[in-house]
Amino acid sequence: MVIMISLKPRGLTVLVLLTLPVAAMPSDLNVTPTLRLRSSYSDNMNLAAPEQARSQFTSEISPGVQVISSSPRLQLALSYTLQKIAYTRQPDRTAQQLDASSHAEVLPDWLFLDARSGISQRNVSAFGPQLIDPTQQTGNSSTVHSTAISPYLHHYFRGLATATLRYDYQRVGSGGLLDVRSNAASLLLTGDNGGKGWNWDLSLRRTEMDDAALPPVTMSNASLTLSYPFNSSLSSFVTAGYEKQDYHSVSAQPQGQFGSLGGVWTPSPRTRLAASLGHRYFGKTWSLDASYRLRSMFWTLSYNEDITTNHGEFLSIPPTGLSDFLYELWATRIPDPQLRIKTIQLFLAISQAMGKDGNVNFFSHRYYLQKQARLSGVYSTPRTALALHLASTGRTAQTSSAIDSVLTGPDQLTLTDRTRQDSVQLGWNWRTSARGNLTVGASHSRARSLSTGRSDRNTALTLTLTRQLSSRISASADLRHVRHTSSAGGNYRENGAGIALNMTF
Template sequence: MSTWSTTRAPPFPAANTMVIMISVTQRGAPGGWTVLVLLMLPAMARPADWTVTPTVRLRESYTDNMNLAPPEQARGQFITEVSPGVLVSTDGPRLQLALSYTLQKVAYTRQPDRTAQQLDANGHAELLPDWLFLDARAGISERNVSAFGPQLIDPALTNSNSTTVRTQAFSPYLRHYFRGFATALLRYDYQHAGSGGLLDVRSTGETLQLTGDNGGRGWNWDLSLQRTQLDDAALAPVTMSNAALTLSYPVNSNISVFGTAGYEKQDYHSASAQPQGRFGTIGGVWTPSPHTRLSASIGHRFFGKTYSLDASYRLRSMFWTLTYNEDITTTHGEFFSVRPEGLTDFLWDLWATRIPDPQLRMQTIKVFLAISQMLGTDGNVNFFSHRYYLQKQGRLSGVYSTPRSALAVHLATTGRSGQTSNAIDSVILGPDELTLTDRTRQTSLQAGWNWRMSARGSLTLGASHSRAKSLTTGREDHNSALTLSLTRQLSSRISASADLRHVRHTSNKGGNYRENGVGATVIVAF
């Protein structure tokens, strides 16, 4: 059970600021916990500009396949949504906060009504100048449980392969620059991800990092010590520790080289190599211009050779990024991984003159990226599991813009190999499908095109195709989606949109389906 409350406190006499308390309480968490409360403390010391915008979203839609069932079982129905919400933001020198919350009330013509929530909150605060800082995140969203089977596209639809995930993260840290020696960082991390009986994982971690100060001359160094404790309700507690020393040297103004050596130990019960031992990495960074950057490395860890790549290229009207990495990961860890923000940042700067209103600009960007990325952040599913995986992931993303249009392309590939026994996933997969996720490969291609017809109206076309393959069982599922959205800003506080979609799902294990949907939405901001 989740509850949401907002409280506006009387202005502090010395600062005349607003303090907003946001709490998300989850049954099963000891006493619940308050998210982002401490982020308000810096407002007591310095004035901050706040934007608090209540909203109401009204939507009427129709789908010809409500439960994403095979053609002979498909049933159509109308869906009515009424979703009150609030947007809260501030961007001061010592406090940055962005929060979006929606309470979704959904009424169906052929099944019981339901209530859902969506929350996306991120905050950063400087509590004590140049010493004490705080980061916090919280989220509530619908997620696909498996990469195989029906895939959720519209949260108003229902199927057996989706569930609500709640995430919370809280990280206070000390950071200070000691002139002539190093910048020191001491951080504490708390994370929790839960979804009913399918997932309940908590982790705590401590990090000590020292980054040397050589005044920009010659060799530099970085020392990192990390320890993380994971508590999965389905497993015994796991401790992960890591110590690493990195040395870097600038060859010239465009090229630098680096090397890392260290030792890691993880005490989960691996089905292959013992998850501990020495590791090392060598690499380089090439920056031929302010618009181009390439970083690459090769190394060795307990599971074998590792490679990484991070490249970006930016012009006035074009931006490309290419990344590749390999690491041990979990479902819980992927929920908290930081996704590349390059495309969002690029569009924010690019559309500054075209869409001067910040809220409208961010809304346009979100609609554009959502339509071109229909099956998740990368088009690939972070499927539920209690196992540890070796993940190899590559992404290629780009945006090309003209004065009145923008084209975005995103290609992603994700391979996972299970490092622990599949028996612990019997509750999620069932006893007959335990080998399904031993080795998987997902690939996706997504594209979105936005045409700004006028100062108040835009047309967005999105297309995506993804493939999920189990390399152990041979199962292969394909998902395709084609969407069209027309958006119109009726006034400074009212916007309307109409959308169409066509979705296809095929699998060599059966369960093929098609779904068509149409909808109209009005959003009112108060």
């Protein structure tokens, strides 16, 4: 069944989705209350120009809870924090952080349920001050609430096919800036050829989008994929289909036939390369997905092109290859699974100080053609780890800019017609002792409006020292230096420092 917990601080409703089998609570369900105490200082809390910069001290108390289960019928990971932040020169405020995901097997081999929910502070625009610390406040940030629920039927029909019938409900909201809901139904059939010769996949999907600022949009597509394995390491595939979307495009009519041709090469369990070339209504398209793994090193490279929306990017599932690699690699280095997860999350968060890609999923009600490339790698030794992440994201608007006047202002409607964001992020972790870690992060990003010529650059340097004081108490100290420059003005610098005590009960 689905349990919904409703929390209403200051009139906001938060849905925390926990999917639990009806039969019984899993025996390995681990519920851990947490408490974080932090004091920090910033010489430019509101990320203002030098003549308007004001220094402030903050005090933070953040109770929370972590819930983890990895039973055969339930995989659940939930982390919730309620932050109470007190400032020396401005009113106190309350914020929330939530990251929850779960997968449940309700009826064995038939009925399953996936659910995700999140609350986080996000930058509204890729241009202007960029929020990187939860205590900061700018006019370019907002709280985003996201929810996704997906029950589905999945069954293997011997000698015929594996069938998956799925329903998806998604919602993303951020006060009066965003309120988008979608309902989708899909059917996927994968043929059963006994592992010999040609095989097939048939996909049908229909999605209804309801954006509070736009007329409803319906998107539907159908495709058939034929694949052929030449041997155990090389296979090819061809896809053909038809898609139709009824949003009001400013360029090509968003419908028509599509097709692609590609292949998958897996010369060893540690190396994989998949690529495809095709055509859709907006032109030629291609994709790439490659990974290479050694005992102490892991690399991934990807490229894709697709029509996307702001709310769809908020609900997209980020790649897990780097975190999964480190979790396995650090099994002997950090035996405690929960401490290992926390260390990996902190390391990747610091190395990606400007966001998961260094690029901003800016708020918009428009549809975009997005072209995105990523290169990520981790190299680890028994005591150190080095992470590198490069990303490039280009977006070309497919719908009118008028609908975004509330977000960008009427004088900047063409700012996001065509954008390009590039970023590089670097993180280094050193295990100073059995209980201590030092993590250094550096990131640089550039956001360009190709339609107006505006260019903004952001640079961040961070240093964090953590120490496990006991099995349930850890301490940390952090330093940061941030710079922002823009061809439109509004340059600023910010330096910050903080100390924190983290407790579990």
